[in-house]
Amino acid sequence: MNTVCSAVSTASAAAPVRSAGAACPTDTVSIVALAGNPNVGKSVVFRCLTGRYAEVSNYPGTTVDIARGTCGPLLLCDTPGVFGLSDLNEEETVARRALMDCEAVINVIDGTTLHRDLFLTLQLCGLQKPMLVVVNMMDLVEKERIQLDLPRLSAALGLPVVAVAAGRGSGIDTLRSAVLQQKFCLPHLHPHISGTPSDDSEALEAQARTLARQCSIPLPFRRAYIKSPDRYLLHPLGGFLLFASLLLFLWFFLGQFLSQTVVGVTQGVLMDQLWYDGVCSLLQPLLSADSLAGCLLYGEYGLLTMVPSYLLGLLLPLVAGFYFVMSLLEDSGLLPRMAVLSDRLFSHFGLNGKAVIPMLSGFGCVTMALISTRMLGSRRERLIAALLLCTAIPCSAQCSIIMAVAASLPLRLLLFYLCAILLLFIFTGLLANALLPGDSSPLFLSLPPLRFPQLSNVLHKTLLKSRSFLADAGPLFLAAGAFISLLNYTSGFSVLHRWLLPLTDGMLHLPPQAVTLLLMCLIKRDLGAAYLFSMIARGMLSPVQITVCLITTTLFVPCFASLAVLAKEQGAAAAAALWLFSLLLAFAAGSAAAAFLPLIA
Amino acid sequence: MYLSQARRGDVLEILRFPDGSAALQARRLGLSAGAQVRCTFAIAGGPVVISAGSQQIALGRPLARNISVRRAGLTCWHTIPAARSTSTLGGLL
Known part of the structure; x- marks a missing residue:
């Protein structure tokens, strides 16, 4: 210097x-x-x-x-x-x-x-x-x-x-x-x-x-590259170790530290105790809990109770943590190395290694990842990537909740879930590659140098993305809270529960409240993930039912925001086809798991 | 021979790039017939990574199978007459 x-x-x-x-x-x-x-x-x-x-x-x-x-x-x-x-x-x-x-x-x-x-x-x-x-x-x-x-x-x-x-x-x-x-x-x-x-x-x-x-x-060909960390990072074994250590880090950081310690404070203490009690004690003298306004404001799905508790207490720490890790990856130059390593794998799905970047972004937010599929060469590749993103990639909130739940789930059920999602990911990719006409473009990628991420840039990016998450999810959460509260108040839920009983009880073997879960997933995946977390916390689901819920909600249709982006990027017909495909796949896989899991559990 | 047959450490001269958008992209990165590159990594069945100057470029196996190359001696990426360094930082030149 x-x-x-x-x-x-x-x-x-x-x-x-x-x-x-x-x-x-x-x-x-x-x-x-x-x-x-x-x-x-x-x-x-x-x-x-x-x-x-x-x-x-x-x-x-x-x-x-x-x-x-x-x-x-x-x-x-x-x-x-x-x-x-x-x-x-x-x-x-x-x-x-x-x-x-x-x-x-x-x-x-x-x-x-x-x-x-x-x-x-x-x-x-x-x-x-x-x-x-x-x-x-x-x-x-x-x-x-x-x-x-x-x-x-x-x-x-x-x-x-x-x-x-x-x-x-x-x-x-x-x-x-x-x-x-x-x-x-x-x-x-x-x-x-x-x-x-x-x-x-x-x-x-x-x-x-x-x-x-x-x-x-320039200097003559130097031996620098041979000695650089790329020697290990681009080696298949080194790459595998990199992925494995990354997953392990995510497990400890998101699954253990954020989901349990941090969320325990933000949701358990700040929101559920201080905020909830404060709101209830303030509003109860003014509005009856049985009135429409009371139900809307501080009922079970109220705008001042459920919405801030899920959005700020549960999801914000998890999503911010995920964006922090993604920013570290982005700034270090590791993502393009992952693209090189995964090129062979993705070539079976009609994609090239660059697809790993939207896929990894999809673990943050599928909606954002659908926009980043633009970096892929052809419409065919963008369509396959969108299909994979909309079906088998869980978003950051789902990932964090899966990691939090995994600690209490029996190992064989956890392995069943992971294998099921992986196999369906592979099945969807192979199917799309076989059915969609056209060829895919080969990998052509300039690798940036490896750098140590600058903490200020990583924090800045995390802050911006978290703010953007709040801006996107906030209005949808409020609308969803109002809609579900209305359904609850007008007994619409009982009617829905009755109608969908053959699906929830007959096929998925889940309690009637699973309808609420699916409805929330339909509106916003994060919201569904948060509701699932609260269902598990209240002991409403057995380990087998938790696994069935995880499989069904991971594969479930893209949320409204993703659907809007999908329609814009791929056209309305393709978006509708993708939506229908993921709906059928989710229920087929969920009911198969519900039938099979009791045998191994 | 083709780039897909290259082994790690080989210094190669590009003879022909397949036509199409890949050739256009390659030209923009300074890769065209006559350019000398070094194969830094060749992942079995996967991409070939080459270094040209100080940049590294990963080329998918299907593309590498169509790039004609020949082995060259160990030289600079391009031959440049020696000159005294005049790189400066911050100065408006």
């Missing part, structure tokens, strides 16, 4: 400000776009310049939407990371539109991969907009002892170049003052590269390679 700091001061003293190209008239630029390859640190630069947080992860494709913020009088737009400006995928389309609309461009490139990043730089030069080039990751450049000739790069492109290590905040002051002083220049390529930037991608790649050769000196 000392060398980095000294480099800043040396650079500031020694390197005069020089505009290599045609200067852009100042005070004319008001909208500036940040553009660059995936995972080069655009979002970190954006945060440094604007103070606004744009999601940062150590895997490509984090930014799909455009984040906006201000830097002095300028409006800055953080575009999705792209390798080129075509319409190969959604990110490129979004980025290209943003670049067309902006007045100037800040091109962020990774100093360790100039030969790759300059392809986009040259394409951006072709737009003939005022530009500024930011060479990021200079700490890694120093660490890897790559020699960069940045004055030469600046002269060749005819653009000002700023070197920064945004992750450490080094060089950011210089960059900010350059942006505020609008040191943007129109690109002017040096004749020894080419007179004009070419549209032909082959010629452009040749130009980028020539330029990289002139401006950087």
